[in-house]
Each structure stands twice: as C-alpha cells, then as structure tokens.
Amino acid sequence: MSKKAVLLLSGGLDSATAGAIARDQGFAIHALSFRYGQRHAVELEAATRVARQLDVAEHKIADIDLRLFGGSALTDNIAVPKHETVEEIGLGIPVTYVPARNTIFLSFALAWAETLRAYDIFIGVNALDYSGYPDCRPDFIAAYEQMANLATAYGVENNQRIRIHTPLIDWSKAAIIARGHALGVDYSETISCYDPTPQGLACGQCDSCLLRQRGFNDSKITDPTRYA
Amino acid sequence: MSKKAVLLLSGGLDSATAGAIARDQGFAIHALSFRYGQRHAVELEAATRVARQLDVAEHKIADIDLRLFGGSALTDNIAVPKHETVEEIGLGIPVTYVPARNTIFLSFALAWAETLRAYDIFIGVNALDYSGYPDCRPDFIAAYEQMANLATAYGVENNQRIRIHTPLIDWSKAAIIARGHALGVDYSETISCYDPTPQGLACGQCDSCLLRQRGFNDSKITDPTRYA
Numbered sequence: 360m361s362k363k364a365v366l367l368l369s370g371g372l373d374s375a376t377a378g379a380i381a382r383d384q385g386f387a388i389h390a391l392s393f394r395y396g397q398r399h400a401v402e403l404e405a406a407t408r409v410a411r412q413l414d415v416a417e418h419k420i421a422d423i424d425l426r427l428f429g430g431s432a433l434t435d436n437i438a439v440p441k442h443e444t445v446e447e448i449g450l451g452i453p454v455t456y457v458p459a460r461n462t463i464f465l466s467f468a469l470a471w472a473e474t475l476r477a478y479d480i481f482i483g484v485n486a487l488d489y490s491g492y493p494d495c496r497p498d499f500i501a502a503y504e505q506m507a508n509l510a511t512a513y514g515v516e517n518n519q520r521i522r523i524h525t526p527l528i529d530w531s532k533a534a535i536i537a538r539g540h541a542l543g544v545d546y547s548e549t550i551s552c553y554d555p556t557p558q559g560l561a562c563g564q565c566d567s568c569l570l571r572q573r574g575f576n577d578s579k580i581t582d583p584t585r586y587a
Numbered sequence: 588m589s590k591k592a593v594l595l596l597s598g599g600l601d602s603a604t605a606g607a608i609a610r611d612q613g614f615a616i617h618a619l620s621f622r623y624g625q626r627h628a629v630e631l632e633a634a635t636r637v638a639r640q641l642d643v644a645e646h647k648i649a650d651i652d653l654r655l656f657g658g659s660a661l662t663d664n665i666a667v668p669k670h671e672t673v674e675e676i677g678l679g680i681p682v683t684y685v686p687a688r689n690t691i692f693l694s695f696a697l698a699w700a701e702t703l704r705a706y707d708i709f710i711g712v713n714a715l716d717y718s719g720y721p722d723c724r725p726d727f728i729a730a731y732e733q734m735a736n737l738a739t740a741y742g743v744e745n746n747q748r749i750r751i752h753t754p755l756i757d758w759s760k761a762a763i764i765a766r767g768h769a770l771g772v773d774y775s776e777t778i779s780c781y782d783p784t785p786q787g788l789a790c791g792q793c794d795s796c797l798l799r800q801r802g803f804n805d806s807k808i809t810d811p812t813r814y815a
Contacts, residue, residue, distance in 0.1 A: 423651050428695075430702035452740055459698035462738045466694040467656075470687035474658035499737040506730035510690045512680055512721040 361387035363416070363477035364524075365468045368392050370405030371551045372571060373483035373527055376539035378413045380526045381481045383542055388415040389475060391468055395457075396426035396434045401550055401559045408548040421467050431457040432553070439554040441564035445573045448566050452491045455553055455566065461494035465503055465523065472521065473511045480507075481524045487531060500525050532574025540580050547583035560587040589615035591705035592752075593696045596620050596646070598633030599779045600799060601711035601755055604767035606641045608754045609709045611770055616643040617703060619696055623685075624654035624662045629787045633778040640776055649695050659685040660781070667782040669792035673801045676794045680719045683781055683794065689722035693731055693751065700749065701739045708735075709752045715759060728753050760802025768808050775811035788815040 364386035368374045381388055390413070392406040403420060410418035426434045432454040433439075439455060442448060461484065468480045484495040493499060504523045511521065527535050539546065551571045552561035561568050563586040575582035592614035596602045609616055618641070620634040631648060638646040654662045660682040661667075667683060670676060689712065696708045712723040721727060732751045739749065755763050767774065779799045780789035789796050791814040803810035 419655055421652065421655055424649065425698065427647055427649055428699045428702045430698075457698075458701035459694055459738055462697055462734070463691070463694040466687055466691040469690055470653065470658075470685075471656045473686035474656045493740040494738045496737065499734070502730070502734035502737045506690070506727070506734045509724065509727040509730045510687055510722045 361385055362479065363387050363389055363475050364479040364481055365472045365475065365477055366390045366415070366481045367464050367468055367483070368406050368410060368418070369483075370402045370407075370409055370549060371483070372539070372546060372549045372574075373485055373535060375409045375413070375544050375546070375549045376535050376542075377481045377483035377524075377526055378409065378415075379539055379542040379544045381524070382413055386479060388413055389471065389477065390415045390418040391471060392418070392420045393464060393467070394420055394422045396424045399555055399557070401555045401557070404559065405548060405550040412545055412548055419471070423463065423467070425457060425460070425463070428458060431455065433457050439565050441562065442566070442569060443564070445569040448569065452493070453566060456492055459494070461499075462503070465507075469507050469510065469521070473513055476513060478519050478521050479524060480521070481526070483527050484525050485527050485532075485535070486529060495528075497525070497528055500528070531577070532570055533577035536574050536578040536580055540578070547585075556587050560585050562587055589613055590707065591615050591617055591644070591703050592707040592709055593700045593703065593705055594618045594643070594709045595692050595696055595711070596634050596638060597711075598630045598635075598637055598777060599711070600767070600774060600777045600802075601713055601763060603637045603641070603772050603774070603777045604763050604770075605709045605711035605752075605754055606637065606643075607767055607770040607772045609752070610641055614707060616641055617699065617705065618643045618646040619699060620646070620648045621692060621695070622648055622650045623688075624652045627783055627785070629778055629783045629785070632787065633776060636776040640773055647699070651691065651695070653685060653688070653691070656686060659683065661685050667793050669790065670794070670797060671792070673797040676797065680721070681794060684720055687722070689727075690731070693735075697735050697738065697749070701741055704741060706747050706749050707752060708749070709754070711755050712753050713755050713760075713763070714757060723756075725753070725756055728756070759805070760798055761805035764802050764806040764808055768806070775813075784815050788813050790815055
C-alpha cells in the first residue's frame with residue numbers, strides 16, 4: 360500500500376503541481392480544499408477537476424468562514440488590484456493576503472493527517488513570487504513543522520516525524536510550470552485568478568494572473584488559460 | 588484604551604478563569620468560541636454566559652466542522668468513558684482528544700488577532716490534569732508562539748512579539764478554582780462535562796466532571812455544578 364499524504368489543494372497552478380510531485384513520489388493523495396468565504400466557487404470547481412486529474416484517494420472540502428475576521432480582499436468586499444504588467448505589482452503584503460490562512464489550512468491538514476496516520480503534508484507555497492506573504496516563507500514552514508511534531512502524539516509514538524513538504528518553495532513560476540508539464544499536469548483545468556468571472560474565466564490583470572502569464576511565457580509552454 | 592487580547596473561550600471552568608485573569612491584567616477581551624461538531628450546544632450557551640460575565644468587548648463563534656476528519660469521542664459517535672472515581676481515569680491519550688484541536692483553535696485566534704492588531708492570545712490549557720493531551724504541553728505552546736511570530740507580519744512590522752498566554756498551564760484544578768474564585772468568577776455559569784444532558788446538567792462521571800469535582804473538593808470552595 361502507498362504511503363498516505365495530505366495535499367492542500369486550491370485548484371491553482373501551484374497546488375496542482377505540488378500534487379503531481381507527491382504522486383510522482385509514490386504517495387496516495389488525500390486532498391483537502393476549503394470553502395472559506397472566498398468570492399468564487401470557481402476555485403473549488405477547479406480543485407475538484409484537479410483532484411480527479413491527480414487520481415487522489417480522497418478529496419474533502421472543509422467549511423471555514425474566514426469572513427468572520429475579515430482583513431482581506433479575498434474574503435471581504437475589497438476590490439482586487441489590477442495592473443497592466445507584472446512590473447506594476449507592488450512590494451509588501453498585498454490586500455489579497457488572508458490573515459493566518461496557511462496556518463489555518465495546515466492545521467486542518469494536520470488534524471486529517473493525524474486521523475489518517477499520515478506523516479506527510481504537501482503545500483504548494485512559493486516564497487519567490489509571493490515574498491509579500493509571511494506564511495509562504497521557509498522560516499515559517501520550518502517553525503510550523505516543529506510545532507506540528509509537538510501538537511500530535513502519533514508521530515512520537517511511532518518514532519516518525521511529520522513532514523511539511525514544500526517542493527515549490529524556491530522555484531520560479533516558469534520552473535513550476537516546466538516541472539508540472541513534465542509530470543503531465545493539465546493546467547487548463549487549474550485557475551489562479553483572484554477575480555474570475557462566474558464562468559471561470561481569468562481576469563488577466565490581477566497579480567496572480569500576471570505572474571502566471573509571465574511563468575508560461577518564460578517556460579515557453581503554451582498558456583492554456585481562458586481569459587475573459 | 589485597553590490593550591486587546593483574544594481569548595479562546597469554551598464555556599468551561601479553565602477558559603473562564605483564563606478570561607478573568609486576562610481581564611484582571613487590563614486587557615479588552617475578544618472572546619472566540621467554536622461550533623465544531625460537538626454533540627452539545629450546551630457548551631456554547633455556557634460560553635455566551637461566561638462572555639457576558641467577563642464583560643468582553645466582543646464574542647465571536649466560528650463554525651468549523653471537525654467531524655469531517657473524525658477521530659474523537661467529542662465529534663464522533665463514540666461513547667464518552669464514565670468512571671466512579673477520579674483514580675480510575677487512565678493514562679495516555681483519551682478518546683475525548685480531538686486531533687489537532689488546539690492547533691486549529693489557536694490558528695483562528697491568530698487570524699483574528701492579526702485583523703484586530705492584538706498581540707496577546709489567552710488559552711486556558713492545563714498540562715497537569717490533561718497530561719494525555721499533547722497540545723496542552725508547554726513545549727507545544729512555545730513552538731506555537733514561535734511559529735505565530737513567523738506566520739504574520741504585523742508583529743515584526745511593529746517590533747512586537749505575539750504572545751500565547753497560558754496562565755493555568757502548571758496549576759492544579761484546585762489552584763485554578765481558587766484563583767478564579769478570588770477574581771469573582773461565577774462557576775455556576777460554566778460547564779466542564781463531556782456528556783451533559785440537553786438541559787445542561789453535568790453527568791458527574793466523565794473524566795472532566797471527576798477532575799472538576801476533585802478541584803472543588805481540594806479547594807474547599809462549594810461546587811455550584813448542577814448534576815443530572
């Protein structure tokens with residue numbers, strides 16, 4: 360039987376690639392997505408398509424209402440910033456940052472891992488393109504892993520460490536796309552846009568769209584994204 | 588204006604006491620409770636009463652369905668163990684343990700703290716009576732605090748550390764009750780029972796009831812708990 364891994368799956372390009380890497384490493388994937396008060400159901404439809412594509416053992420969607428706390432353009436009624444070119448993306452923490460989101464997502468992944476007796480959690484964070492997000496940095500992930508090994512007893516009991524895998528953390532978007540392409544990921548089924556149409560078309564002007572476009576350009580792989 | 592603190596509030600004896608200590612230290616309390624698929628609404632009614640008693644600035648209840656993962660008598664259809672005396676409580680992790688619960692609860696508290704710009708989180712964990720729960724130990728809390736300071740940017744930006752306060756962590760139940768009593772906590776409004784009646788009466792035989800009874804006995808303070 361394959362070793363089990365929990366994969367945080369958003370339906371975006373990064374988590375699809377992280378999933379393909381987990382599968383390539385022989386893990387049976389238990390994919391976890393969230394209905395977290397985001398504006399669009401489009402993301403969860405993409406996550407469901409990608410879960411099928413990755414041939415996961417199981418896909419769960421957890422309901423957590425992060426609108427309760429607010430503080431982000433992705434959960435509140437704040438406009439997602441649009442730009443003409445990738446160079447216009449500002450430094451610092453963007454308004455699309457959701458407070459403590461990865462901490463919360465990883466905590467749910469940890470709860471599931473504990474009941475599954477899985478020791479491996481995959482998350483497609485990337486510190487390069489999202490240097491403004493504190494919870495995408497290697498230091499954060501290392502501290503999270505340290506904490507996770509004290510939060511649960513099953514790892515210690517079985518003399519195994521829980522590992523948070525971040526295969527993409529220092530890759531460029533182009534490198535992520537090239538690796539996923541080599542592993543057969545169909546990126547037409549993913550969605551990265553922060554502000555898609557209800558039909559699932561990407562806006563082409565938010566930070567996430569612009570970084571994705573540049574990634575496809577740089578990787579010389581055809582961009583299958585459907586734009587509005 | 589008072590400094591803000593987020594308090595994890597279950598409606599039990601411990602979190603009520605942690606709240607009274609936070610208030611005594613001059614914090615404006617932002618109380619956070621969870622509807623997490625537990626069997627009884629009784630716990631949330633108690634949390635609401637205690638929030639009023641503590642005169643909190645705000646009380647939020649977050650919906651998170653931990654039944655999705657299972658693995659606990661408090662979320663699944665597993666019988667809560669009953670005993671005649673406190674000595675019969677076994678060692679090791681009890682079936683009432685909810686996987687990664689405190690990790691998840693603290694992560695929501697962290698998200699709220701970040702939007703509130705609060706640097707203090709209070710949690711009434713106790714390592715003495717619940718030595719079987721991995722996520723009640725000082726090592727876990729220290730690792731969580733370390734991680735929290737890397738997960739968010741507002742602490743670093745403002746040159747302030749986020750602190751996880753665990754005032755009760757090494758106190759006996761009797762010491763907790765004595766301190767709360769001195770601070771004016773009305774324990775008749777709290778509920779500790781894992782298996783209360785729908786009317787909110789305590790069973791008197793679960794681990795939590797037995798530890799609470801012993802605490803009142805040892806502290807020489809009259810037990811106001813209403814038993815079934």
